[in-house]
Amino acid sequence: MNAVSEFFSVIRKDKVGMIGMILFSFFLIIALAAPYIAPFDPVEMQFNELGKLERLTPPNSTYLFGTTSMGRDIFSQVVMGSRVAILVGVISAVCVVFIGTNIGLIAGYYGGKVDNAIMRIVDIIYGIPFLPFALILVAVMGPGIINIIIAIVLITWRNTARIIRSQVLSIKQRMFVEAARISGASNFRIMYKYIAPNVMPLSLVYVALSMGYGIMTEASLSFLGYGDPTLPSWGKILFECYSSQAMFIAWWWMIPPGLAILLLVLSGFLVGRSYEEIANPRLKER
Amino acid sequence: MTNSAILQIDHLKMHFKTQAGYVRSVDDVSLSLPHNTNLGLVGESGCGKTTLMKALLKILPPTCHHRGGSITFDGTDITDYSYKQMQAIRWNKISMISQSAMNALDPAYRIGEQIVETIRIHRRSVNKKAAWDHAAAYFEMVGINPDRLKDYPHQFSGGMKQRAVIAMAMVLEPDIIIADEPTTALDVVIQAQILERLKLLQEKYRGSMIIVTHDISVVAQTCSLVAVMYGGKLMEVGPVNQVLKSPNHPYAMGLKNAFPSLLGEKKSLISIPGSPPDLIHPPTGCRFVERCPFETDKCRVQVPEMQPVDSSWTACHRLSEAEALRQEAEDENIWLKKETA
Amino acid sequence: MIEENYAVRAVNLEKHFPVSSGGFFNRNQQVVKAVDGVSLEISKAETLGLAGESGCGKTTTSKLLLNLYPLTGGKAYCNGVDISTLKGKDLKSFRRNAQMIFQDPYESLNPRFNVRVTLEEPLIIHKMGDEAERHQRIISIMNEVGLKPAEQFLERFPHELSGGQRQRVAIARALILEPDFLIADEPVSMLDLSIRAGILKLLQKLIEKKQIAGLCVSHDLSLLRYLCKRTAIMYLGRIVETGPTESLIQKRYHPYTEALLDAVPHPDPDKKYCLDKIKGEIPSASNIPEGCRFSSRCFKAMEICFHQPPRPVVVDENHWVECHLYMSNRS
Numbered sequence: 011m012n013a014v015s016e017f018f019s020v021i022r023k024d025k026v027g028m029i030g031m032i033l034f035s036f037f038l039i040i041a042l043a044a045p046y047i048a049p050f051d052p053v054e055m056q057f058n059e060l061g062k063l064e065r066l067t068p069p070n071s072t073y074l075f076g077t078t079s080m081g082r083d084i085f086s087q088v089v090m091g092s093r094v095a096i097l098v099g100v101i102s103a104v105c106v107v108f109i110g111t112n113i114g115l116i117a118g119y120y121g122g123k124v125d126n127a128i129m130r131i132v133d134i135i136y137g138i139p140f141l142p143f144a145l146i147l148v149a150v151m152g153p154g155i156i157n158i159i160i161a162i163v164l165i166t167w168r169n170t171a172r173i174i175r176s177q178v179l180s181i182k183q184r185m186f187v188e189a190a191r192i193s194g195a196s197n198f199r200i201m202y203k204y205i206a207p208n209v210m211p212l213s214l215v216y217v218a219l220s221m222g223y224g225i226m227t228e229a230s231l232s233f234l235g236y237g238d239p240t241l242p243s244w245g246k247i248l249f250e251c252y253s254s255q256a257m258f259i260a261w262w263w264m265i266p267p268g269l270a271i272l273l274l275v276l277s278g279f280l281v282g283r284s285y286e287e288i289a290n291p292r293l294k295e296r
Numbered sequence: 297m298t299n300s301a302i303l304q305i306d307h308l309k310m311h312f313k314t315q316a317g318y319v320r321s322v323d324d325v326s327l328s329l330p331h332n333t334n335l336g337l338v339g340e341s342g343c344g345k346t347t348l349m350k351a352l353l354k355i356l357p358p359t360c361h362h363r364g365g366s367i368t369f370d371g372t373d374i375t376d377y378s379y380k381q382m383q384a385i386r387w388n389k390i391s392m393i394s395q396s397a398m399n400a401l402d403p404a405y406r407i408g409e410q411i412v413e414t415i416r417i418h419r420r421s422v423n424k425k426a427a428w429d430h431a432a433a434y435f436e437m438v439g440i441n442p443d444r445l446k447d448y449p450h451q452f453s454g455g456m457k458q459r460a461v462i463a464m465a466m467v468l469e470p471d472i473i474i475a476d477e478p479t480t481a482l483d484v485v486i487q488a489q490i491l492e493r494l495k496l497l498q499e500k501y502r503g504s505m506i507i508v509t510h511d512i513s514v515v516a517q518t519c520s521l522v523a524v525m526y527g528g529k530l531m532e533v534g535p536v537n538q539v540l541k542s543p544n545h546p547y548a549m550g551l552k553n554a555f556p557s558l559l560g561e562k563k564s565l566i567s568i569p570g571s572p573p574d575l576i577h578p579p580t581g582c583r584f585v586e587r588c589p590f591e592t593d594k595c596r597v598q599v600p601e602m603q604p605v606d607s608s609w610t611a612c613h614r615l616s617e618a619e620a621l622r623q624e625a626e627d628e629n630i631w632l633k634k635e636t637a
Numbered sequence: 638m639i640e641e642n643y644a645v646r647a648v649n650l651e652k653h654f655p656v657s658s659g660g661f662f663n664r665n666q667q668v669v670k671a672v673d674g675v676s677l678e679i680s681k682a683e684t685l686g687l688a689g690e691s692g693c694g695k696t697t698t699s700k701l702l703l704n705l706y707p708l709t710g711g712k713a714y715c716n717g718v719d720i721s722t723l724k725g726k727d728l729k730s731f732r733r734n735a736q737m738i739f740q741d742p743y744e745s746l747n748p749r750f751n752v753r754v755t756l757e758e759p760l761i762i763h764k765m766g767d768e769a770e771r772h773q774r775i776i777s778i779m780n781e782v783g784l785k786p787a788e789q790f791l792e793r794f795p796h797e798l799s800g801g802q803r804q805r806v807a808i809a810r811a812l813i814l815e816p817d818f819l820i821a822d823e824p825v826s827m828l829d830l831s832i833r834a835g836i837l838k839l840l841q842k843l844i845e846k847k848q849i850a851g852l853c854v855s856h857d858l859s860l861l862r863y864l865c866k867r868t869a870i871m872y873l874g875r876i877v878e879t880g881p882t883e884s885l886i887q888k889r890y891h892p893y894t895e896a897l898l899d900a901v902p903h904p905d906p907d908k909k910y911c912l913d914k915i916k917g918e919i920p921s922a923s924n925i926p927e928g929c930r931f932s933s934r935c936f937k938a939m940e941i942c943f944h945q946p947p948r949p950v951v952v953d954e955n956h957w958v959e960c961h962l963y964m965s966n967r968s
Binding site: 340341453455456483484485486487488489491492510511512513514516517536537540541550551552553554555556557558559560562565566567568569571572 | 690691799800801802829830831832833834835836837838856857858859860862863883886896897898900901902903904905906907908909910912915918
């Protein structure tokens with residue numbers, strides 16, 4: 011698609027965006043190749059040659075990030091955890107932006123009562139505290155990665171919808187939209203063929219930003235013990251570290267997943283920020 | 297060109313640096329503006345007229361490089377003045393009414409406060425009361441009731457805002473006022489009202505004014521001198537009566553043809569075929585050569601110099617034949633030939 | 638259906654916008670009478686000029702004629718059909734028939750569409766022809782509007798075109814559907830003087846050749862003089878004078894026409910404009926003066942003008958004026 015290739019050509023010109031892109035690609039490669047990179051099964055307990063459990067071993071050449079209180083390899087857990095993070099991040103971001111952009115387009119384009127109704131719903135959603143809502147939803151529907159993604163999407167589309175709507179409001183006023191109406195284009199055609207391509211750049215910014223939010227939310231939920239019990243995620247590593255009360259003894263258990271979350275979230279914000287700055291449509295035309 | 301000029305521009309070159317090369321927006325322009333004179337600077341969009349004006353005020357972006365020539369204001373060479381050094385001159389000695397002047401007013405402050413602020417920044421010794429009275433006097437001069445100084449910009453109509461901005465530009469009694477397209481966005485009646493004010497003010501205050509516009513009728517009504525600019529260079533400079541009535545440069549002849557007349561006889565309108573030159577790779581000879589119906593081989597290779605004829609200066613290789621060319625230029629077919637060629 | 642000699646006819650068009658003003662507790666509904674009883678006719682292959690200051694309602698009138706706003710009064714007919722009753726399929730075919738050219742070619746072209754897509758869009762919308770036929774049509778219209786050679790322009794985006802070329806693309810887009818009715822809203826005011834004449838001539842040629850009914854909206858009478866045989870002068874939502882452009886300019890019946898003509902700056906430095914014939918600025922459309930709406934600025938205003946609105950009076954062949962000056966001696 012046109013907008014996507016434009017997205018990459020813009021990012022390439024900006025150092026900050028490039029750093030974000032490299033960071034993200036780094037995690038993406040790790041996630042894709044995780045089973046080959048991870049030296050051990052992340053839930054397998056490790057024993058030394060004497061048959062003794064490798065409990066809270068500091069980092070060494072065998073266990074790069076050390077082991078947990080249950081004798082599991084932290085490096086393997088962090089590597090496998092990247093899959094969950096990327097999966098949750100990307101899927102939730104795409105859903106959020108898809109829903110948010112469409113709702114924003116409809117609200118902004120039709121205006122009047124439709125707009126009013128949609129925007130009041132957005133206002134109500136803004137009033138819902140994010141984490142408690144996600145906690146309750148996951149508690150009711152049961153823990154699981156799908157439910158976590160649903161919780162994230164249900165709340166975060168509000169930001170995208172609001173921003174896209176305001177952008178649509180201004181693009182709607184442009185003469186070329188009126189020209190399209192005069193040539194007889196239907197509402198659907200005007201919305202998706204004329205207005206949508208002009209808000210696409212902004213939508214892409216929100217893909218990058220929502221990815222960060224998604225990852226952070228998943229980590230928070232897992233840290234609070236509401237994560238998917240069957241999957242290794244960074245939040246869960248932190249949760250186990252905290253609940254084993256080894257937090258202040260085993261720094262190697264806490265820092266790698268924490269740092270991974272930080273860097274991956276940061277990559278999303280960096281890409282989003284730099285793209286927003288360069289691709290500001292006002293600066294591009296004329 | 298004598299010393300009596302308030303502003304003297306000599307062979308000025310201002311080029312914008314881009315990835316594709318230098319854009320020669322102002323290329324070897326020489327111009328002198330006498331005291332107490334209105335000069336009209338005419339040209340189409342992108343011909344460099346706004347760049348030239350911004351160069352005088354040093355408000356060009358850093359991508360614009362000074363690549364030769366000088367600007368002398370009131371006997372002082374200000375070519376290498378920095379933005380900071382220029383502060384003392386800007387607004388105080390040279391002020392500008394920009395194209396979007398109506399948006400130059402801050403909507404959050406009363407118009408009077410904004411004018412008083414302008415006065416007090418440059419004249420520290422003036423107290424608030426005196427500054428307010430001064431502002432009121434100028435409001436009266438531009439034809440707005442001084443009581444309206446207390447109003448906010450949104451309470452003014454477009455024409456009144458434009459007049460308020462003119463008052464603001466004049467309030468420090470600068471030596472030169474630059475008006476960039478002062479009436480373009482306005483209706484005929486309001487345009488006429490503004491032009492009237494500009495002329496009255498110029499008569500009262502012995503300052504000079506440069507009116508930058510694409511509309512030759514605005515120049516005809518307000519200026520005594522006119523400079524015609526095309527593709528980063530001046531084509532013809534001289535008294536309004538001479539240049540607009542019997543132009544010597546083919547471009548000026550073309551402009552005269554293209555202007556629709558309202559009251560005179562209805563002649564066929566003739567447009568100048570083609571489009572302005574690419575200023576990154578300009579033609580080697582005359583800038584107008586691609587669109588000129590009278591071009592010769594010499595025009596293609598050699599840049600014409602400014603030469604005096606009567607009271608005006610013209611840059612054209614066929615200046616000596618100007619009389620005959622003027623006759624020919626009235627014929628539409630001459631220009632059409634160029635279009636089909 | 639009535640016998641119709643005109644391609645486009647408007648009878649007493651009215652557009653009143655309600656606006657609420659006043660404080661929170663003291664709401665009084667005001668009405669902005671943007672268009673207040675406009676009647677006009679345009680025949681085939683003719684261009685009517687519509688002139689007036691900004692805020693006089695000329696743009697609203699043109700949008701009403703295109704059925705972009707619902708009317709609050711009056712009727713507009715295109716080829717004898719009342720356009721306000723159109724729905725669905727009929728509305729779509731009306732859209733095909735009535736086109737518009739905008740003032741600003743920088744704004745009216747989609748920055749993300751190249752010339753080919755811009756021109757193909759209307760054809761796709763109205764399902765005209767297959768791909769090869771559409772291509773053929775695009776090439777031929779581009780040649781007609783002077784974008785030659787067409788192949789060189791097809792893939793260019795608006796920012797790669799000059800102002801004149803953009804306006805030519807806009808004209809091509811309007812004409813590719815072969816409309817019967819074309820509105821040009823200040824078609825050259827954003828363009829450089831040196832290329833205006835070319836665009837005007839092109840418009841004139843195409844309107845005559847394709848038998849289109851044209852309406853050219855502009856504040857510039859000198860421009861209308863070149864494009865339109867007939868011109869209507871509009872003031873505060875009403876047409877105050879309609880007549881052949883040339884006699885309108887020469888005879889200047891209505892004091893407003895006279896004032897407008899006198900205010901136009903002349904390119905000859907020896908001929909000065911004159912401002913004595915009009916006072917102040919145009920009043921707000923929500924507060925229209927009683928009697929004749931021009932009375933508050935008129936230099937010839939009489940007692941009656943402040944109380945009674947004038948009726949249209951025929952002063953010449955095809956020429957009528959709404960002014961009390963002429964009501965007594967001819968009616």
